[in-house]
Amino acid sequence: MTGQHRIVVLGAGYAGLAAARRLASKAREAEITVVDARASFVERVRLHQQAAGQQISKWDLREMLANKNIHFVRARATQIDTEAKRVLLDSATALDYDTLVYALGSIADPNSVPGVAEHAYLLATPEDAGRFTAPRGTVVIVGGGATGIELAAELAETQPDSRVMLLGPDEPGAWLSTRARAHIRRVLERLGVEIRSDAKVIEVTGEGVRLADGSLIEAAATVWTAGFGVPDLAARSGLSVDRVGRVLTDASLRSLSHPDVYAAGDSAVIAGPGGRELRMACATALPTGKYAADAIATRLRGGEPVPLRFRYAVQCLSLGRRDGLIQFLHTDDSPRRTVLTGRTAAWVKEAVVRGAGWAARP
Ligand SMILES: Cc1cc2nc3c(=O)[nH]c(=O)nc-3n(C[C@H](O)[C@H](O)[C@H](O)COP(=O)(O)OP(=O)(O)OC[C@H]3O[C@@H](n4cnc5c(N)ncnc54)[C@H](O)[C@@H]3O)c2cc1C
Numbered sequence: 001m002t003g004q005h006r007i008v009v010l011g012a013g014y015a016g017l018a019a020a021r022r023l024a025s026k027a028r029e030a031e032i033t034v035v036d037a038r039a040s041f042v043e044r045v046r047l048h049q050q051a052a053g054q055q056i057s058k059w060d061l062r063e064m065l066a067n068k069n070i071h072f073v074r075a076r077a078t079q080i081d082t083e084a085k086r087v088l089l090d091s092a093t094a095l096d097y098d099t100l101v102y103a104l105g106s107i108a109d110p111n112s113v114p115g116v117a118e119h120a121y122l123l124a125t126p127e128d129a130g131r132f133t134a135p136r137g138t139v140v141i142v143g144g145g146a147t148g149i150e151l152a153a154e155l156a157e158t159q160p161d162s163r164v165m166l167l168g169p170d171e172p173g174a175w176l177s178t179r180a181r182a183h184i185r186r187v188l189e190r191l192g193v194e195i196r197s198d199a200k201v202i203e204v205t206g207e208g209v210r211l212a213d214g215s216l217i218e219a220a221a222t223v224w225t226a227g228f229g230v231p232d233l234a235a236r237s238g239l240s241v242d243r244v245g246r247v248l249t250d251a252s253l254r255s256l257s258h259p260d261v262y263a264a265g266d267s268a269v270i271a272g273p274g275g276r277e278l279r280m281a282c283a284t285a286l287p288t289g290k291y292a293a294d295a296i297a298t299r300l301r302g303g304e305p306v307p308l309r310f311r312y313a314v315q316c317l318s319l320g321r322r323d324g325l326i327q328f329l330h331t332d333d334s335p336r337r338t339v340l341t342g343r344t345a346a347w348v349k350e351a352v353v354r355g356a357g358w359a360a361r362p
Helices: 013-028 044-051 061-066 126-131 148-160 178-190 282-300 344-360
Strands: 006-010 033-036 040-041 058-060 070-076 076-079 086-089 095-096 098-103 120-122 138-142 165-169 194-196 203-206 208-211 216-218 221-224 261-263 314-318 324-329 335-343
Touching: 006 095, 013 033, 013 095, 013 098, 013 282, 033 061, 040 044, 040 148, 044 126, 044 344, 061 070, 061 314, 076 098, 086 126, 120 126, 120 178, 126 148, 138 148, 138 208, 148 165, 148 178, 148 314, 178 194, 178 335, 208 324, 261 282, 282 344, 314 344, 324 344, 335 344
Parallel strands: 006 033, 006 098, 033 070, 098 261, 120 221, 138 165, 138 221, 165 194
Antiparallel strands: 040 058, 076 086, 086 095, 203 208, 208 216, 314 324, 324 335
16 A cells, blocks of 8 residues: 555544544554544534533634644535545545444434434434423433433423423333433422323324324423434445444444444444443543544554453433432443432532533543
């Protein structure tokens, strides 16, 4: 090969920025270009705070990346021509690559049940969060996962004029330990959140949500947090993907079908301890972005990377600004009995979020 090795990183979220930052120090001989449809890095893990009316910070990507000699192209990638090794952009231009890092993250799945796309607010992107303003009446939040729980607590704490309901077919935080679930319920109820854990939503309408038992819960606004999808670019471009559209990777995060493509973060299928897939999380995106960069740098030097070894230690949830939950985890990501709660947990969670922002920003 002649000339500089060209590495294009698609996506400037936690995974893409962690990869680019690491490449800038570990693969100095390469030319690194980051592509993102947005001009700014927004802390996605704070979108529930934005939806509840709080200001969250933004960082200018071009400026941030220029400090590390990384090129930035603001554009939406519309196609990957894997034969020509070229990314086509919506700006009617194209970028040639020798190595591609695919880190396009995730989006809400508006097709989960009828009516979501037409009648529900979403919370997966800064644009989604920006569209939502808490009304005076009832806000129904669908989904008792981490996003639904964090939003319910944040809204109930900062928007006392809203009546907040959290609905799902299971107890909020069903995957967590008994003590964790009890703490979440206690805090949500203290904040005035009404919890329905027997509610399977089958349709969202202009009036509210319809449940599987035929009843209608009226809402001034419905927020859909149940179910995430991924951009379809990898699937449309012929990369091997799972049924959701995430890139299938080997133990060095290399695409199974295209060895010059690496994938990290929410838009990749990554094997974790005990045969479980790593989950969509900032806690996954940062280390896998870094690891992909290390693997690329090692191969550029003619070496062979050691397989990714990663485990989670804790899962952190905010419960408003004054309470939180830190769930300690076994190696295989299942919950231990130990949890940390209250103000200390809120403080730890805030420190983790800040740390993640610093880790991503070059
Ligand atoms: C409200 C909320 C709270 C959360 N809280 C936590 C938490 O506490 N802990 C945790 O671990 N995780 C949390 N998460 C999950 C976490 O935010 C994601 O897992 C993480 O952001 C994934 O990082 P990523 O780099 O893979 O993708 P993203 O951060 O989503 O970045 C993807 C980037 O790709 C860009 N992009 C997409 N398509 C294109 C395209 N075609 N062309 C160009 N650019 C494109 C986007 O603009 C974006 O900048 C939360 C998520 C939400 C929504």
